[in-house]
Every structure is written in structure tokens, then in C-alpha cells.
Amino acid sequence: MQLVHTPAELRAALGPGGSPSLGLVPTMGHLHDGHAHLIRRARAENDRVVLSLFVNPLQFGPSEDFAAYPRDLPHDAAFAERAGVDVLFAPDTDQMYPPGFATRVSVAGVSEGFDGASRPGHFSGVATVVLKLFNLVQPTRAYFGEKDWQQLMVVRRMVRDLDLLLEIVGVPTVRSSLPGEEGLALSSRNSYFTPPQRARAAVLARALGAAQQCYAAGERRPDGLLAAARAVLVSEPDLTLDYLGLVDGDMRDIEQLDNGGVSIPRRSDAPLPADAPTQARLLVAAHLFGVRLIDNLPLTVPATAPAAVDYAEKVQ
Ligand SMILES: Nc1ncnc2c1ncn2[C@@H]1O[C@H](COP(=O)(O)OP(=O)(O)OP(=O)(O)O)[C@@H](O)[C@H]1O
Numbered sequence: 001m002q003l004v005h006t007p008a009e010l011r012a013a014l015g016p017g018g019s020p021s022l023g024l025v026p027t028m029g030h031l032h033d034g035h036a037h038l039i040r041r042a043r044a045e046n047d048r049v050v051l052s053l054f055v056n057p058l059q060f061g062p063s064e065d066f067a068a069y070p071r072d073l074p075h076d077a078a079f080a081e082r083a084g085v086d087v088l089f090a091p092d093t094d095q096m097y098p099p100g101f102a103t104r105v106s107v108a109g110v111s112e113g114f115d116g117a118s119r120p121g122h123f124s125g126v127a128t129v130v131l132k133l134f135n136l137v138q139p140t141r142a143y144f145g146e147k148d149w150q151q152l153m154v155v156r157r158m159v160r161d162l163d164l165l166l167e168i169v170g171v172p173t174v175r176s177s178l179p180g181e182e183g184l185a186l187s188s189r190n191s192y193f194t195p196p197q198r199a200r201a202a203v204l205a206r207a208l209g210a211a212q213q214c215y216a217a218g219e220r221r222p223d224g225l226l227a228a229a230r231a232v233l234v235s236e237p238d239l240t241l242d243y244l245g246l247v248d249g250d251m252r253d254i255e256q257l258d259n260g261g262v263s264i265p266r267r268s269d270a271p272l273p274a275d276a277p278t279q280a281r282l283l284v285a286a287h288l289f290g291v292r293l294i295d296n297l298p299l300t301v302p303a304t305a306p307a308a309v310d311y312a313e314k315v316q
């Protein structure tokens with residue numbers, strides 16, 4: 001594996017254009033098995049794999065955890081090499097945003113609401129750095145996790161709108177199967193938790209799983225589904241809900257709960273279609289022990305009741 005730090009080194013490592021297929025996995029580092037899943041998929045579908053590692057200041061708000069975000073290049077380089085990465089691109093901030101950098105990419109519509117509302121400017125920061133990475137690497141395919149569902153929708157919209165010539169591959173969420181924390185979506189920010197706190201953070205996955213089971217049992221009213229998830233979330237006294245909502249396949253808001261648990265229909269108060277699978281997806285964000293976590297789950301009617309763990313493979 002080659003480790004490169006500057007756009008010029010990256011170009012030299014990638015060689016002249018017209019080469020075989022190239023898969024890009026953009027990350028902010030502190031690599032875990034969720035990232036390994038993206039790398040494996042990129043490895044299987046491309047001749048070469050580039051992993052970018054950059055904690056992007058543009059996507060953090062002033063009171064967010066940019067300074068505290070976990071960074072460990074030696075660990076990540078060893079992890080990436082083991083996982084089969086060919087080129088690890090780890091630029092510093094000046095390489096990506098030299099003095100005078102003034103451009104922002106903004107994707108209207110899909111960036112608004114949910115994380116876009118809670119983290120103003122976040123998706124513009126993501127779209128800006130992702131477009132730069134696409135231009136620098138010129139990948140055949142780029143791999144993004146479904147854990148960050150709204151981010152995946154923003155990137156897909158940008159690629160369509162700007163006629164970018166690459167394929168965006170969404171990879172299902174990888175979840176913990178460790179006893180006590182089953183179902184917890186793997187996330188770099190989980191490292192802020194102690195093991196007992198991680199077990200309690202799995203409440204997000206349990207809440208989404210409860211709504212999915214309700215859906216599988218025949219519930220089609222958006223407010224009923226959200227109430228099923230909320231009933232589980234309120235069992236965790238230290239959790240502060242940021243949002244809990246239901247979106248359609250185009251990320252349009254179907255229904256949200258306000259903080260008092262009152263359902264606010266956004267688009268219609270009609271039930272979801274009875275036939276499965278629908279494109280509807282539950283999204284949740286919450287603060288727990290000072291950490292902001294997100295998760296999401298599609299509403300499907302599996303042949304058997306959904307297990308509490310490893311939704312990842314089932315929703316492909
Ligand atoms: N559990 C997971 N399953 C699948 N993909 C994941 C998972 N966790 C992260 N990813 C994906 O890995 C890519 C890089 O994410 P990032 O480096 O921000 O890690 P993260 O774990 O999402 O970190 P954070 O804790 O900051 O949210 C993103 O496309 C993200 O969706």
C-alpha cells in the first residue's frame with residue numbers, strides 16, 4: 001500500500017488516466033469494521049482501491065467535535081493495508097483548503113431537514129469535500145455507508161445534478177454483535193463511550209427494530225410506527241432525541257415526531273402502501289452521554305420477523 005499526502009503524490013501513485021477500474025472509499029479515519037465492509041466491497045468490484053482519510057473541518061459546526069475527533073494515522077494505515085487498500089490518501093487541511101479557498105457546493109432539498117437542520121452547513125461541507133475527492137481521484141465507483149443515509153442521498157443527488165461520471169455504491173450498515181450492544185451501528189464516535197454506555201446506545205437500533213417489527217405485523221400508519229420507536233427511546237433516561245422521522249425513497253419527509261412525542265404529518269396523513277417492500281425509511285438522531293448518534297432502518301416485510309442484529313445483510 002502506498003501512503004500519500006498531497007494531490008501531486010496522489011496523481012503520481014494513480015498513474016496516467018485510462019487505467020483499470022478504481023474504487024474510492026472516503027472516510028474521516030478511526031477505521032472500524034463498517035469501513036472494512038466498504039473497502040471489501042470496493043476491493044471486489046474494482047482493480048484498485050483508494051481510501052481517503054481526512055477529518056474535514058468544513059462539515060463541522062463551531063460547537064461540534066472537530067478538535068476531539070479521534071485521529072490515529074498509524075493504526076488506520078495498518079488497518080487499511082490489511083483490508084486491501086492500494087493507496088491511502090491522507091492530506092492535511094492546507095492541501096485540501098489552501099489559503100484563499102472560497103468555493104462551496106450546496107445541494108438543495110435533500111440537504112434540508114433532519115441532519116441538515118440540526119447541523120447547519122454540514123452537507124455543504126460534505127458535498128464540497130466529496131466533489132474535491134472525486135476530482136482528485138477520478139474513481140470509477142465511490143462507496144458510502146447507509147448508516148449516513150441522508151449523506152448518501154446528498155451525494156447521489158450531486159452526482160446526478162452535476163453529470164459526474166462515476167457510480168455511487170451504498171453499503172448496508174454494519175452493526176455490532178457484541179453481547180449487550182447487539183444492533184448498535186458501528187461508528188467512529190462509539191469510541192467516545194465506555195462499554196456500558198455503548199450497550200445503552202444500542203437503544204437507537206432497538207427502537208428502529210421495534211418500529212420495523214410493528215410494520216411487519218401490519219401497522220401502516222406513520223404515527224403508529226414512530227410511536228413504536230419512541231416508546232423504546234424514552235426507556236433510556238439519558239437520551240435526548242434530536243429527531244425521529246419517516247422519509248420516502250426520495251428522502252421526502254413523510255412524518256416526524258416533535259420532542260414531546262407529538263406526530264407531525266409533513267406530506268400526507270395517509271397510511272403507507274400495504275405492499276412490501278416500500279421505500280420508506282426511519283431516521284433517528286439523538287444525544288447520549290454528550291455524543292450525537294444517528295441511525296436509520298428501511299421498513300420492509302421480511303419473510304421472518306427481523307432479528308435484533310445484523311439488519312445489514314437483510315436489507316440489501
Ligand atoms: N457501521 C457502518 N456501516 C456501513 N458504513 C459505515 C458504517 N460506519 C461508517 N460507515 C461509512 O463509512 C464512511 C466513512 O464514515 P466516517 O469515517 O465518518 O465513519 P463513521 O463511523 O460514520 O464516523 P462518525 O462516528 O463520525 O459518524 C461513510 O460513508 C459512512 O457512512
Ligand SMILES: CC(C)(CO)[C@@H](O)C(=O)[O-]
Nearest residue numbers: 026027028056126129148
Ligand atoms: C464522506 C465523508 C468522508 C466526507 O468528509 C464523511 O462525511 C464521512 O466520513 O462520512
Ligand code: BAL
Nearest residue numbers: 028059060122148151
Ligand atoms: N460520517 C458522518 C460524518 C460526520 O458526522 O461529520
